[in-house]
Amino acid sequence: MAVQTNSKKPRIVIVGGGFAGLELAKKLRREPVEVLMLDRHNYHTFQPLLYQVATGALEAETIAFPLRRIFQGQKNFSFGLTNVDKINADKNTLDTSIGEISYDYLVLATGAETNFFGNAQLEHFCMGMKSVPEAMNLRSMILQSFECALSEKDPGEKEELMTFVVVGGGPTGTELAGALAEFKNHILKKDYPTLDNCEMRVFVVESKPIVLGVMSDHAAAKAKEYLEKMGVVLYNGVRVKSFDGELLEINDGTKIRTRNVLWAAGVVGQFPEGIKEENVVKGHRIQTDEFNRVKGYNNIFAIGDVAAVITADKPEGYPGVAQVAIQQGRHLAKNLSAIIKGKQTEPFKYDDKGSMATIGRNKAVADIGKVHLHGFIAWLLWCFVHVFSLVGFQNRISVFITWLGRYFSYNGPARIIVRPFSRASMTEDTKAR
Ligand SMILES: Cc1cc2nc3c(=O)[nH]c(=O)nc-3n(C[C@H](O)[C@H](O)[C@H](O)COP(=O)(O)OP(=O)(O)OC[C@H]3O[C@@H](n4cnc5c(N)ncnc54)[C@H](O)[C@@H]3O)c2cc1C
Numbered sequence: 001m002a003v004q005t006n007s008k009k010p011r012i013v014i015v016g017g018g019f020a021g022l023e024l025a026k027k028l029r030r031e032p033v034e035v036l037m038l039d040r041h042n043y044h045t046f047q048p049l050l051y052q053v054a055t056g057a058l059e060a061e062t063i064a065f066p067l068r069r070i071f072q073g074q075k076n077f078s079f080g081l082t083n084v085d086k087i088n089a090d091k092n093t094l095d096t097s098i099g100e101i102s103y104d105y106l107v108l109a110t111g112a113e114t115n116f117f118g119n120a121q122l123e124h125f126c127m128g129m130k131s132v133p134e135a136m137n138l139r140s141m142i143l144q145s146f147e148c149a150l151s152e153k154d155p156g157e158k159e160e161l162m163t164f165v166v167v168g169g170g171p172t173g174t175e176l177a178g179a180l181a182e183f184k185n186h187i188l189k190k191d192y193p194t195l196d197n198c199e200m201r202v203f204v205v206e207s208k209p210i211v212l213g214v215m216s217d218h219a220a221a222k223a224k225e226y227l228e229k230m231g232v233v234l235y236n237g238v239r240v241k242s243f244d245g246e247l248l249e250i251n252d253g254t255k256i257r258t259r260n261v262l263w264a265a266g267v268v269g270q271f272p273e274g275i276k277e278e279n280v281v282k283g284h285r286i287q288t289d290e291f292n293r294v295k296g297y298n299n300i301f302a303i304g305d306v307a308a309v310i311t312a313d314k315p316e317g318y319p320g321v322a323q324v325a326i327q328q329g330r331h332l333a334k335n336l337s338a339i340i341k342g343k344q345t346e347p348f349k350y351d352d353k354g355s356m357a358t359i360g361r362n363k364a365v366a367d368i369g370k371v372h373l374h375g376f377i378a379w380l381l382w383c384f385v386h387v388f389s390l391v392g393f394q395n396r397i398s399v400f401i402t403w404l405g406r407y408f409s410y411n412g413p414a415r416i417i418v419r420p421f422s423r424a425s426m427t428e429d430t431k432a433r
Contacts (some may be wrong), residue, residue: 007034009076010340013094013103015084015272017044017067019322020304021109022391023329029074031337036103038096040083041131042067044391048322049399050129051172054138054262055179056187056415057406062398064132065391084110087274089297094272105299105336108275108286109329112267112305112320125245126167126263129176138262140419142183145260146192147417149199156257162200163258165248167240168265169206170214171357174223176264177204178359181230186410203258205235205250207265212365214319215355218372219365226359240265267320269306281308285317290347292332301336303328309348318350322389327351358382361407 010033014021017039028035043064052058071077086095087106094101114128127138142164149161166177184200204211204227211234212223227234240261241249248256269285279295281287285308286294292307294300304325308317318324328348335345354368356378364379366372373381383403390396406412 009034010104011036011102012105012107012336013038013101014107014109015039015094016109016111016304016306017041017079018047018109018111018304018325020111020325020329021107022067022070023326024107024109024303024333025071025074025077025329027330027333028336029076031076031333031340033076033336033340035074035077036080036101037067037071037077038080038082038084038094038101039067040081042079042081043132044070045132046390047130048389049386050132050135051176051179053132053135053414054129054176055142055183055412056139057179057412058399058402059414060132060136062395062402063390065395070391084272086272087300089274089300092299103299105301105339107332107336108271108294108300108302108306109304109325110269110271110306111325113270114263115266115268116263117265119242122240122243122263125243126261128263129172130267136419139414140417141260142180143415143417146188146195149195150192159199159201160246160257160259162195163203163256164201164260164262165203165205165240165256165258166262166264167205168263169204169208169211169234169236170264170266171212171355173204173206173262173264174212174227174357174359176262177202177227177232178230178363181227181232182360185230187412187415190411191415202232203235203256204232205238205240207237207239209237211236212357215357215365216367216372218374219357219367222365222374223357223359226363230360267305269308271302271306275300281310282316283308283320287317291335291345292328292348301332303332321355323353324350356382356385 012033012035014037017037025035043066046063049063053060082096082098084094084096114130116123145161149158152158164180166173180202184197188197210220212220238250238252241251243261279287286302288294288302288307292301292303294302305320310317331348338345356366358364362376362379364382365374366378387396387400
């Protein structure tokens with residue numbers, strides 16, 4: 001098999017080339033180890049900008065980067081494109097779609113998947129946004145709704161096609177709703193001059209009393225103000241009960257006729273089978289100690305969204321954000337090096353650098369320690385941080401130029417329907433991960 005080598009060095013297998021796995025593999029480049037990364041995609045995805053792909057503001061290629069290319073020249077690194085199905089901890093092997101793979105140390109950096117709270121109907125009819133294929137499907141769905149609305153004679157059907165409901169008013173839902181409102185206010189009349197932009201409606205349904213509740217009160221209040229100014233209708237303190245593809249029902253009795261439900265109501269950890277039940281905690285995450293070691297295993301570690309480092313002062317673990325994943329990847333590289341060299345390991349401590357969200361053009365919020373920013377300054381900071389966090393110089397330049405062009409032209413580049421989207425035959429394929 002392609003990923004087997006004759007190396008005598010300890011083999012560290014990293015499952016997942018997201019923020020955590022990527023950072024870990026990079027930091028191990030000078031260590032006397034063999035690093036094997038396995039991922040079901042051959043690229044790293046910059047998830048914070050998926051919503052811009054979904055709304056046609058960025059090309060998918062600008063936020064994804066081939067993993068093999070990132071590690072060109074790293075001699076102790078190899079990659080396997082595969083889905084990891086099972087961990088056989090008793091014999092230190094993995095069952096994968098390309099065969100059995102052995103490890104000396106295993107690191108699970110498998111991230112999270114969309115949480116539909118076990119509701120099969122919602123999972124079937126609502127669109128998640130956790131991967132590039134999902135963002136492309138979402139883009140196709142949005143654009144095809146307008147294409148269909150153009151020829152729709154029945155006003156009720158047309159209203160359904162032009163109504164967009166974002167479920168979840170956390171950072172992802174807020175940014176997505178803002179981007180849809182921007183589309184309504186700036187793009188719709190250019191691309192579809194015969195559609196009245198007042199007919200496009202954007203709703204957010206959020207179970208908490210406020211949107212962006214994970215950020216400061218200042219940020220939440222500003223986000224609400226910005227969204228409402230942009231024409232987004234907010235339903236707070238309520239939950240979606242059902243959606244059958246045409247009618248969405250909320251638990252306060254509200255019914256919204258729509259064809260487009262975008263699900264951003266949370267995530268749960270995802271990982272291959274084989275981890276003991278008692279190690280799986282709230283949010284389907286794997287409980288680890290402060291050294292990121294999965295309890296009860298000597299040589300299995302978990303980092304990033306899939307891991308819950310539960311301590312007395314952090315009973316819920318750290319939040320599922322990129323900064324935690326990156327810092328855990330970096331830290332585990334040091335600890336694995338120490339373990340291999342027989343040295344002391346150090347507990348992980350998260351250094352929270354703050355959080356930010358953008359709602360639209362010149363409209364963002366940022367919490368940096370006790371400093372709360374909003375408006376143009378926060379938006380500029382958001383753009384700067386995101387451009388510099390992207391993987392690959394070419395991608396940074398490409399996104400920067402695209403955003404600059406969009407800022408002056410009020411237009412986006414990526415409104416190509418590449419995956420004809422059929423609601424009637426909404427299958428696992430059309431919702432591919
Ligand atoms: C739409 C969206 C917006 C976000 N915005 C922000 C933001 O603004 N700021 C922020 O800090 N965070 C944001 N996040 C969260 C952030 O992206 C995550 O915290 C981060 O990606 C977690 O990194 P990770 O390495 O743990 O997992 P991921 O980045 O999810 O990577 C996991 C990898 O594992 C692979 N994988 C999973 N299971 C298997 C398997 N069985 N076999 C093979 N491969 C597998 C996947 O293909 C994937 O490449 C956002 C997330 C989303 C979805």
